[in-house]
Amino acid sequence: MTKQVQQLDRVIIRFAGDSGDGMQLTGDRFTAETAQFGNDLSTLPNFPAEIRAPAGTLPGVSSFQLHFADHDILTPGDAPNVLVAMNPAALKANLADLPRGADIIANTDEFTKRNLAKVGYDANPLEDDSLKEWRLHAVPLTSLTVRALEGFDISKKDAERAKNMFALGLLSWLYNRPTEGTIKFLETKFARKPEIAKANIAAFQAGWNYGETTESFSVSYEVKPATLPPGTYRNISGNQALAYGLIAASVQAKLPLFLGSYPITPASDILHELSKHKRFGVRTFQAEDEIAGVGAALGAAFGGSLGVTTTSGPGIALKSETIGLAVATELPLIIVDVQRAGPSTGMPTKTEQTDLLIAMFGRNGESPVPVLAAATPSDCFTMAIEAARIALKYRTPVMLLSDGYLANGSEPWRIPEISELPDISVPFATEPNGDDGTTYLPFKRDPETLARPWAVPGTPGLEHRIGGIEKADGAGNISYDPDNHDRMVRLRQAKIDGIDVPDLTVDDPDGDARVLVLGWGSTYGPIAAAVRRARAAGHKVAQAHLRHLNPLPANTGEVLRSYDKVLLPEINLGQLAMLLRARYLVDVISYNRVRGLPFKAAELAAVIQDVIESD
Amino acid sequence: MTDNLNGKGLALIPRAETKQSLKDFKSDQEVRWCPGCGDYAILAAVQSFLPELGLKRENIVFVSGIGCSSRFPYYLNTYGMHSIHGRAPAIATGLAASRPDLSVWVITGDGDALSIGGNHLIHALRRNVNLNILLFNNRIYGLTKGQYSPTSEIGKITKSTPMGSLDKPFNPVSLALGAEASFVARTIDSDRKHLQSVLRQAAEHRGASLVEIYQNCNIFNDGAFDTLKDPSTRDEITIRLEHGQPIVFGTGDNERAVRLSPTGGVEVVRRAEVADSEILVHDAHNPDPSVAFALSRLDEPAFEHVPIGVFRSVDRPSYDQLMNEQVQTATADKGPGDLAELLHGGDTWTIR
Ligand SMILES: Cc1ncc(C[n+]2csc(CCOP(=O)(O)OP(=O)(O)O)c2C)c(N)n1
Numbered sequence: 001m002t003k004q005v006q007q008l009d010r011v012i013i014r015f016a017g018d019s020g021d022g023m024q025l026t027g028d029r030f031t032a033e034t035a036q037f038g039n040d041l042s043t044l045p046n047f048p049a050e051i052r053a054p055a056g057t058l059p060g061v062s063s064f065q066l067h068f069a070d071h072d073i074l075t076p077g078d079a080p081n082v083l084v085a086m087n088p089a090a091l092k093a094n095l096a097d098l099p100r101g102a103d104i105i106a107n108t109d110e111f112t113k114r115n116l117a118k119v120g121y122d123a124n125p126l127e128d129d130s131l132k133e134w135r136l137h138a139v140p141l142t143s144l145t146v147r148a149l150e151g152f153d154i155s156k157k158d159a160e161r162a163k164n165m166f167a168l169g170l171l172s173w174l175y176n177r178p179t180e181g182t183i184k185f186l187e188t189k190f191a192r193k194p195e196i197a198k199a200n201i202a203a204f205q206a207g208w209n210y211g212e213t214t215e216s217f218s219v220s221y222e223v224k225p226a227t228l229p230p231g232t233y234r235n236i237s238g239n240q241a242l243a244y245g246l247i248a249a250s251v252q253a254k255l256p257l258f259l260g261s262y263p264i265t266p267a268s269d270i271l272h273e274l275s276k277h278k279r280f281g282v283r284t285f286q287a288e289d290e291i292a293g294v295g296a297a298l299g300a301a302f303g304g305s306l307g308v309t310t311t312s313g314p315g316i317a318l319k320s321e322t323i324g325l326a327v328a329t330e331l332p333l334i335i336v337d338v339q340r341a342g343p344s345t346g347m348p349t350k351t352e353q354t355d356l357l358i359a360m361f362g363r364n365g366e367s368p369v370p371v372l373a374a375a376t377p378s379d380c381f382t383m384a385i386e387a388a389r390i391a392l393k394y395r396t397p398v399m400l401l402s403d404g405y406l407a408n409g410s411e412p413w414r415i416p417e418i419s420e421l422p423d424i425s426v427p428f429a430t431e432p433n434g435d436d437g438t439t440y441l442p443f444k445r446d447p448e449t450l451a452r453p454w455a456v457p458g459t460p461g462l463e464h465r466i467g468g469i470e471k472a473d474g475a476g477n478i479s480y481d482p483d484n485h486d487r488m489v490r491l492r493q494a495k496i497d498g499i500d501v502p503d504l505t506v507d508d509p510d511g512d513a514r515v516l517v518l519g520w521g522s523t524y525g526p527i528a529a530a531v532r533r534a535r536a537a538g539h540k541v542a543q544a545h546l547r548h549l550n551p552l553p554a555n556t557g558e559v560l561r562s563y564d565k566v567l568l569p570e571i572n573l574g575q576l577a578m579l580l581r582a583r584y585l586v587d588v589i590s591y592n593r594v595r596g597l598p599f600k601a602a603e604l605a606a607v608i609q610d611v612i613e614s615d
Numbered sequence: 616m617t618d619n620l621n622g623k624g625l626a627l628i629p630r631a632e633t634k635q636s637l638k639d640f641k642s643d644q645e646v647r648w649c650p651g652c653g654d655y656a657i658l659a660a661v662q663s664f665l666p667e668l669g670l671k672r673e674n675i676v677f678v679s680g681i682g683c684s685s686r687f688p689y690y691l692n693t694y695g696m697h698s699i700h701g702r703a704p705a706i707a708t709g710l711a712a713s714r715p716d717l718s719v720w721v722i723t724g725d726g727d728a729l730s731i732g733g734n735h736l737i738h739a740l741r742r743n744v745n746l747n748i749l750l751f752n753n754r755i756y757g758l759t760k761g762q763y764s765p766t767s768e769i770g771k772i773t774k775s776t777p778m779g780s781l782d783k784p785f786n787p788v789s790l791a792l793g794a795e796a797s798f799v800a801r802t803i804d805s806d807r808k809h810l811q812s813v814l815r816q817a818a819e820h821r822g823a824s825l826v827e828i829y830q831n832c833n834i835f836n837d838g839a840f841d842t843l844k845d846p847s848t849r850d851e852i853t854i855r856l857e858h859g860q861p862i863v864f865g866t867g868d869n870e871r872a873v874r875l876s877p878t879g880g881v882e883v884v885r886r887a888e889v890a891d892s893e894i895l896v897h898d899a900h901n902p903d904p905s906v907a908f909a910l911s912r913l914d915e916p917a918f919e920h921v922p923i924g925v926f927r928s929v930d931r932p933s934y935d936q937l938m939n940e941q942v943q944t945a946t947a948d949k950g951p952g953d954l955a956e957l958l959h960g961g962d963t964w965t966i967r
């Protein structure tokens with residue numbers, strides 16, 4: 001039987017199941033196949049903070065959404081076209097996001113009385129009429145998998161566990177994905193358990209064959225590769241890109257990388273990734289707490305390493321005092337904050353943009369710190385190098401903001417040539433800099449950058465003492481002189497204000513839009529997608545995105561003032577809006593939702609339309 | 616294989632080409648402790664002992680926390696960082712782990728090391744970071760003007776405890792031994808010879824060395840260690856531990872000895888009442904820290920007898936060594952990192 005193949009320009013799939021069902025792995029594999037095929041894509045994993053919430057319950061549902069297309073796309077998509085529901089909880093938790101007419105592939109084997117009752121279904125929704133507005137494909141995924149694996153020397157449990165690979169095979173058939181990558185992946189993953197490897201591959205192939213033969217699926221779909229700019233691509237998540245960016249920064253700075261860190265969701269993967277790359281001279285130190293993590297990084301920076309600490313919001317709160325010490329001692333240091341929902345523990349696996357103000361101001365005294373924010377998962381690579389560049393050039397701690405959405409989300413990334421990366425190396429001080437030719441003045445600044453010299457232990461003749469007590473301008477001895485303090489406070493501020501930051505660029509195709517949508521950080525994708533929609537609907541709207549938040553690009557005020565209205569969506573209660581209003585006296589219009597989730601493009605498109613149409 | 620650098624604590628640190636003197640180690644900063652403070656004696660002892668180590672001055676770093684004692688680095692013409700309260704061991708860990716060629720010293724007070732910084736201290740000790748930690752114990756908060764500290768005796772009347780403190784104090788030596796520090800010693804500000812000999816042994820030990828220094832704060836806790844200094848009581852109280860020597864102290868009729876007790880600890884007995892064979896011979900290199908711990912309890916409850924000297928000095932690879940070994944192993948296995956190769960790892964595809 002040959003089946004019809006239908007062309008689509010884009011598809012959004014959501015895999016949902018119990019935490020133990022392997023949905024993240026299934027999603028990752030489908031993503032890898034899709035990347036290999038050459039589609040543009042964007043992903044959104046969504047998992048519970050609990051490692052194993054009780055099986056079959058709503059809190060235990062884990063999902064992975066993937067958007068792929070034959071053109072460039074910006075977000076993981078608002079609403080899935082296809083939901084794979086491995087159990088009743090997965091169906092119940094995700095149905096509200098599913099537009100009518102979408103496909104539901106449900107694992108009928110799990111829709112037992114007991115499982116239905118667990119999530120409050122009185123009747124089996126696969127059997128009553130409640131899903132009639134969707135296209136339901138009821139597939140006994142578990143029993144089909146078990147049957148397909150009958151000849152294998154594995155336990156029933158292991159056979160059942162392979163059902164996610166059966167589902168992956170079915171979906172791979174449905175969307176004509178290449179399969180070699182997954183087969184190779186399974187061979188490597190289970191290299192030490194060849195029978196399990198074979199069984200999983202068999203389940204995967206059985207899923208594919210099931211699609212081809214069953215009548216439940218009459219069409220399969222094809223999404224042509226996207227035409228992205230030429231180059232070699234890979235799929236990359238924000239945390240991986242950030243870790244690679246830090247390694248690249250260390251190579252480009254010709255300094256060994258020292259990471260001091262304490263595990264915390266969603267930042268831990270940066271620690272995990274960096275600890276794999278000791279060949280680059282990377283030293284990773286899992287400290288006793290966040291204070292020690294940043295302290296060790298600062299100590300290593302004093303010794304001439306590229307010092308880095310990675311954490312999330314609660315960790316930033318603990319690091320504040322040490323970051324202040326880095327401000328006072330004027331040593332290079334990178335602090336990465338992968339933001340998550342707060343306050344306090346908040347919702348560890350959910351995303352938010354609520355740490356902008358603590359990054360800006362969360363220290364005692366006048367203690368300015370440059371703040372950067374990555375816009376997309378792959379932008380984490382670029383911004384990590386940029387953070388290092390600023391830290392080294394100006395001898396200052398730098399805050400780099402990412403968030404849960406960027407950290408775990410992924411997108412194709414055109415791998416840069418090494419020759420495209422900036423040289424960010426700076427010289428250590430090696431000679432006395434005093435007028436007498438013999439003394440060393442640790443706080444004598446470069447007249448251009450206002451950076452102080454960086455003399456590392458081991459350099460003869462430059463022995464000096466730094467610390468948290470106020471220092472005399474130039475000589476660097478302890479000073480309680482009132483005028484010196486005032487001067488030092490202003491010098492530290494002037495140094496940060498003077499950091500070279502690229503101008504803010506505005507995307508306005510016709511050049512005559514009257515409304516600007518401004519964003520920062522991970523809202524880039526949803527805002528850009530929404531702006532596209534608004535333009536497609538005939539509206540004129542300009543877009544600009546800030547990646548440097550302190551100092552702001554020099555033309556920011558000018559850009560803001562040149563529009564009638566500035567709309568600023570933020571996943572907080574208006575933190576950047578507050579800064580912009582205070583700084584530029586521009587009455588920006590805030591749009592705020594703090595749901596632990598990224599904005600949806602449709603949601604923002606509606607807001608843009610409202611702002612354009614309202615007077 | 617880990618090269619055994621133990622006993623060769625200074626092996627990786629470049630040596631000075633010319634002979635150095637005390638003057639080389641004095642900074643030009645005016646020393647600002649209260650007149651009579653025990654910190655002066657410790658500073659003088661350190662300034663005059665450092666040249667003897669024969670290390671390049673630029674490879675010596677002093678890192679301190681906050682407190683009167685923590686001003687120390689400003690007065691030495693080496694590299695230094697006066698950091699924040701309690702965090703010096705953490706900061707120094709990053710420095711020492713990334714720079715095996717440095718002799719890194721941590722200067723800390725009883726409050727700095729044992730209150731706010733207690734966590735960092737025990738972790739630096741268990742990791743055996745290559746640090747010499749000098750804990751200035753004056754049993755009081757000096758800089759904040761006289762509140763009780765985690766080493767103050769129970770019932771201490773201070774500004775913050777007008778009815779007496781309630782907390783049982785830490786014994787820093789017991790604490791360090793409990794954290795399995797590889798080198799633990801105690802000395803006194805007023806005994807320069809002893810102080811310098813202990814410092815020398817600490818410097819030569821590769822790994823974490825904790826040296827508790829009894830330090831008199833003559834403003835807020837004057838005389839805390841007088842019984843250990845007063846010639847009329849000193850020798851009756853002080854137990855001078857020396858590796859390989861039987862532990863005896865006191866004079867004349869009052870001569871006493873230390874032996875293992877039936878309860879598993881150690882006890883003080885009259886010298887005349889025990890056979891020589893019963894007297895405990897101090898073994899600082901004993902891999903089992905139990906006896907050292909028992910010795911550290913001898914000052915309980917009320918400073919009746921106080922052991923000083925090196926309680927424990929054992930070989931254990933230092934943290935920087937282990938960290939470097941991993942870097943070297945990873946590099947030896949697969950060659951030095953290649954950035955282009957890293958970025959192109961995993962599944963890639965090419966668009967022309
Ligand atoms: C975060 C923080 N909390 C409190 C203080 C105030 N403070 C400074 S030194 C000190 C105690 C010092 O006692 P100790 O470590 O025994 O040093 P000493 O002055 O006795 O040498 C305190 C509480 C501080 N500097 N920083």
Ligand code: SF4
Nearest residue numbers: 649652683757832833
């Ligand atoms: S307060 Fe005490 S410890 Fe501090 S300088 Fe004065 S005497 Fe020394």
Ligand SMILES: [Mg+2]
Nearest residue numbers: 724725753755
């Ligand atoms: Mg004290």
